[in-house]
Amino acid sequence: MSSSPQKVSLYSANDLKNATDDALTPYLTSLPKPYTFQQQHSTTNVRLALGYTAVIIAGVLFYADYKLGWNATKAYTGPACLAYFALNGALTYWIWAVEAGVVFVGTREGGQKLTLKSSTRKYDPTYKLKVTYEAPSGKKWEDKEIEGSFTQWFNTYGYLQKKDLQAWLANNIEVLGLAENEKEKASQGKKSTHSATTIPLKVDDGPEETKTETLSTATEPSAVLSTTSAKKGRSKKRT
Amino acid sequence: MLSSLAPYLSNPRQTLAQVLNFALVLSTAFMLWKSLSVIADSPSPIVVVLSGSMEPAFQRGDLLFLWNRDKTAEVGEIVVYNVKGKDIPIVHRVVRSYAPLGVGADADASASPKLLTKGDNNVADDTELYARGQSYLDRKEDIVGSVRGYVPAVGYVTIMLSEHPWLKTVMLGIMGLMVILQRE
Secondary structure, three states: OOOOOOOOOOOOHHHHHHHHHHHHHHHHOOOOHHHOOEEOOHHHHHHHHHHHHHHHHHHHHHHHHHHHOHHHHHHHHHHHHHHHHHHHHHHHHHHHHHHOOEEEEEEOOOOOEEEEEEEOOOOOOEEEEEEEEEOOOOOEEEEEEEEEEHHHOEOOOOOEOHHHHHHHHHHHOHHHHHHHHHHHHHHHOHHHHHHHHHOOOOOOOHHHHHHHHHHHHHOOHHHOOOEOOOHHHHOOOOO | OHHHHHHHHHOHHHHHHHHHHHHHHHHHHHHHHHHHHHHHOOOOOEEEOOOOOOOOOOOOOOEEEEEOOOOOOOOOOEEEEOOOOOOOOEEEEEEEEEOOOOOHHHOOOOOOOEEEEEOOOOOOOHHHOOOOOOOOEEHHHHEEEEEEEEEOOOOHHHHHHHHOHHHHHHHHHHHHHHHHHHOO
16 A cells, blocks of 8 residues: 555564555556456455445434434334344355455456465464466466465565565466566566567467476475365464 | 545555444444344333432442333333433333223223333322323333343443543543554
């Protein structure tokens, strides 16, 4: 949100997680051109709509009660309460089951969709990120959970080091690794700008798959603890 | 002034979500209160005893839970009533109850019992307290509810706050101080 870096308490896993979550969106939406992700707000919009509808019902009832009194509003109060708590229940379900820790949903030009869900366990300074990268067809190219220690991208003073966080993401998420390469090429010289256009923007999975394979061999496996399980998705309630 | 708002405007959804969290806390409290009203069928299902007129049964500051789904009120029952034109509810005991004319099938369903109330600790009955010219209470019209449960003393805080308005200022001050002190 703000441009000035925010100091975070290194002893609060929750603060570290929030600061990291907040740093993801600005990075992913500012990648070089073919890799730029457009943030999708649909789940947030549904959450806000559910919440604000409930609040508006309560607000109208409050005003009606204040203006007209109990006898006039009696008949509507029961249904309003039912509607309010139904919406509240739906909201709780939405946050718990549908959003389930989603911190970023975005699509690239071409329609590939990246979903990131983050979580931490209490008092455990490990950042867990569930990554799903899928084709417009719905085929999942990447679906795994990566883990990283907060020490990798927070310095001893509690400031988030964007470069280190981005490096960790690029090492572990193939498409971001490609984007990072692209960035380097662009910064190396003007000559490479035309090579950026030569990289085909493919909708199907063929050539990109081969490219990502070559890259994944370059990543160091020691820093990676990737699991392909999707089972852990629900254990986020604690955070 | 405007520059301090800039970070909030740059990410409106996050700001809206934060406002929503706060609004949900307030609205949930209000809707729980209203749900209780609906369940007890009473405009004010929980009241605080303000006077000592029901001692030794109730002391000042006792919290009372009301139920208003009964059509009658028996002698000996403790009820809370609101006199038209006065906005302070009173907790007193029913000492006389006149059922509407007619018995059994003849009874007029719309008619409700007429009641006379008296505070246990008062010398006289409540005729003085009723509206001008009123000498009884109507069960349906005037009664807010009859007492079904109570918690001693916890309502005393509200009495203190309403009787000593300066306490509100002190409390607000302490709260404000805590907010300031909590920041780093």
